[in-house]
Amino acid sequence: MALRLNCKKIISRFILKNPFTRNNSTLSVRIVEVGPRDGLQNEPTRVDTDVKIEFINKLSQTGLRTIEVTSFVSPKWVPQMGDNLEVFSGIDKQTGVTYPVLVPNVQGCKSALKAGAEEVAIFIAASEGFSRKNTNCTIQESLNRTKEVIDLAHENNTKVRGYVSCVVGCPYDGKVPPASVAKLTESLLSLGCYEISLGDTIGVGTKSSVTAMLEEVLKVTSPDKIAIHCHDTYGQGLVNILVALDKGVTVVDSAVAGLGGCPYARGATGNVATEDLVYMLEGMGVRTGVNLKELIKAGRYISDFIKKPPASRVNNALYSKLS
Numbered sequence: 001m002a003l004r005l006n007c008k009k010i011i012s013r014f015i016l017k018n019p020f021t022r023n024n025s026t027l028s029v030r031i032v033e034v035g036p037r038d039g040l041q042n043e044p045t046r047v048d049t050d051v052k053i054e055f056i057n058k059l060s061q062t063g064l065r066t067i068e069v070t071s072f073v074s075p076k077w078v079p080q081m082g083d084n085l086e087v088f089s090g091i092d093k094q095t096g097v098t099y100p101v102l103v104p105n106v107q108g109c110k111s112a113l114k115a116g117a118e119e120v121a122i123f124i125a126a127s128e129g130f131s132r133k134n135t136n137c138t139i140q141e142s143l144n145r146t147k148e149v150i151d152l153a154h155e156n157n158t159k160v161r162g163y164v165s166c167v168v169g170c171p172y173d174g175k176v177p178p179a180s181v182a183k184l185t186e187s188l189l190s191l192g193c194y195e196i197s198l199g200d201t202i203g204v205g206t207k208s209s210v211t212a213m214l215e216e217v218l219k220v221t222s223p224d225k226i227a228i229h230c231h232d233t234y235g236q237g238l239v240n241i242l243v244a245l246d247k248g249v250t251v252v253d254s255a256v257a258g259l260g261g262c263p264y265a266r267g268a269t270g271n272v273a274t275e276d277l278v279y280m281l282e283g284m285g286v287r288t289g290v291n292l293k294e295l296i297k298a299g300r301y302i303s304d305f306i307k308k309p310p311a312s313r314v315n316n317a318l319y320s321k322l323s
């Protein structure tokens, strides 16, 4: 009973207090699908390039407006993304859908621009331990690299999204202070990122820790500059997304079939499954523009290829009922 009341409270606070929803009769959330990149980068089974292309083409037919399709990182570090150029050039790009790619440095950004990317995403860790393991440099060095990438991208009229990872916990350094996340968010916005995705990379966040982190971040920026990116290792992903919605955030990252994990965050599982996110949001009356049936089929397609059942409750519940 108490839980039901709390959920009602969360939803009504989201509707009444959220600066976005207050001004719009139709509530909506933009989903950033990260399955083809964050989802597959850590996949031990080699996924054929044509399977990746078919997977992205299926996602493009679901109504998703943003699909992060690959990363131009070192193939020595992340072999699964080594076919970035072939994937990016091979997909059927739909009007109205944006296909950002992840880049770690100027070398990656140059390759992405050459391939025709219209949006790149940079990433930086809120903890020194993860920064070193993931990108072989300190946070400050990473910021310096990021500045070069943003300058290059902007010279080429290319938008830059920023990720801050390990926003509540780091697999090497433990708890991450909210003030560090706020400081990095502010730096990335001032360098020219149009939006910052706050990543609970190892999925350790809870309602309390995510609230504390967001409250600190929202002292330096507004909710319309923020996205939330929750891995679901401890099953807290949807709860933490609700916390962010309650704070006025309206952009959410997720991966179809709950794919993924980070190669430098051992033990962390995939993102919140996009199917589960869509089901929750639409159930709350929040529009996503996503066709759940088509999304479930896309999730099944890739899950069948990697021979793993989808890590999505909704996919597992509804797939057999699809005609």
Ligand SMILES: CC(C)(COP(=O)([O-])OP(=O)([O-])OC[C@H]1O[C@@H](n2cnc3c(N)ncnc32)[C@H](O)[C@@H]1OP(=O)([O-])[O-])[C@@H](O)C(=O)NCCC(=O)NCCSC(=O)C[C@@](C)(O)CC(=O)[O-]
Pocket: 038, 041, 071, 072, 073, 074, 075, 076, 077, 078, 104, 105, 107, 108, 109, 123, 134, 135, 136, 163, 164, 165, 166, 198, 199, 200, 201, 202, 229, 262, 263, 264
């Ligand atoms: C940053 C580096 C490159 C530094 O790696 P490094 O070894 O220090 O780089 P380097 O500059 O010394 O170069 C070494 C070699 O890599 C090559 N190289 C260098 N850069 C590139 C490039 N862009 N594309 C292709 N090749 C590249 C370069 O050409 C050279 O080749 P060699 O001369 O030995 O033949 C490396 O650490 C790296 O690629 N790291 C990326 C790791 C990664 O992708 N991790 C997963 C990202 S997910 C994440 O961070 C979290 C997020 C975003 O999902 C949010 C969340 O979940 O919370």
